[in-house]
Amino acid sequence: MREFNCPYCRTQLAFEQIECVGCRMPAVFDPNRIAMVRSEEVESCSNRQIIGCNWCRVSNRYYCESCSLTRVIPSTANSRNVWLWKRVEQAKRRLLYDLRRLRLPLCSKQGMQVSFEILSDEHGPVLTGHRAGLITLNLAEADDVERESRRVSMRETYRTLLGHFRHEIGYFYWYVLIDEARLHAPFRLVFGDETNSYDDALAAYYARQDRSHDPASHISLYATSHPWEDWAETFAHFLHIVATLDSLAGLPLSLETRARETLRDPYLESDFDALLDLWSPLARSINVLNRSLGLAEAYPFDISPAVKGKLHLVHMALVAFRNRA
Ligand SMILES: [Zn+2]
Ligand SMILES: [Zn+2]
Known part of the structure; x- marks a missing residue:
């Protein structure tokens, strides 16, 4: 996620900040405008005092979209x-x-x-x-x-x-992007048959003695338990990728033209390969930086060709959904 600016003094604000460090004015986020807005233009979420929610209220309600x-x-x-x-x-x-x-x-x-x-x-x-x-x-x-x-x-x-x-x-979003969109056939081809009993699969997963998994086929051990879990894990990784690329957009780095185009809006980038071409070196870089600081790797995962194919289906389903809408 990129950083935001104080609407009063333009100081950079992080998404969670409730007050500007520059001018001490309240920071209020408006999810409709995807920006920090002047506090006198909107009503703050009623959870602002108790848990520091910095979003504005949905009209006619006490809470913001998230707290509601x-x-x-x-x-x-x-x-x-x-x-x-x-x-x-x-x-x-x-x-x-x-x-x-x-x-x-x-x-x-x-x-x-x-x-x-x-x-x-x-x-x-x-x-x-x-x-x-x-x-x-x-x-x-x-x-x-x-x-x-x-x-x-x-x-x-x-x-x-x-x-x-x-x-x-x-x-x-499996229901929205796959089930309601009738994309069962490509889903089963890539993730497997989700009609296999979920309860049985999970029981077998937790009973399994061998806790190793093949990273060439699944992004995580848990993803091996059932096609739905594999989808949920892959969907989460897609969000990790576009959100982190969105943060990259705001950093003072020199990037080539194609990369800058993707970073204009990674969430809506229609070229899947362009996303992955940016993500792979970025993931490697943040891991190297973390290790230099004595920290664990920020992204301890391997995107194998099979996992890439699964991420590609998530992307395809998202693009198809937006095109229909
Ligand atoms: Zn300010
Ligand atoms: Zn709230």
Whole structure:
């Protein structure tokens, strides 16, 4: 995501900032204009005070577009929950920004509506997942220590809040981009037959002793469990790629003409190869930079030819959807 500018003094503002560091004026983001706007022109989201939501209200509502989609919030009786909820909503706003830039709807033709519930597991286990547009997120995933310990115990190379959201929303867009678009045949050719029992596949996946996977065929171990999981993982990676390329657009680097064209709007780039040609050296570069700082690789994944084919189908389905709309 590119940086934004303060509408009063033009200082650069990050997406999450609630106040300009230059002039101390409030920073309010308007998702319709995809810009920071003057606070006197709009009403701020009612969650601004409690969790620092910096979006403006949807007209006639108390909340912004993002907060309005959260149906259930954790108990705000303890301050830790509030702090974790704040982090969850920050990641969620980045997801909604991606969806807006991709011009994707939040409601399917069959009436399925994207919504969220953020639940604390204080009173029982909470499974992060998706059901008919409703995304459930376990609040504990916002706790760095908790999430990192889960990542290690599940032998994952990458686990983030934003990654969870980009993965879970993938199921909803399977219905919109594949099912409603009648693209089952190409989907099955590339990802496999999704009519195989999902419950059986997941049970077999969790019972599996061998936790290795072949990176030539799947982007992650979890993607091997069922074609739907493979799609959701691949969809998340497509979002990682276009969002990170969008950030590249704002950096002071000299780039060739074709690259600059792609970076004008990576979310809407129609040439898939142009996206990947930019992404591969960028992913390698951020990994090298991270290692120089003693950090883990930012993008610990390999895009093999098979995975590239899957990403290409995601891109094709997105372009086809936009052309129909
Ligand atoms: Zn300012
Ligand atoms: Zn809000």
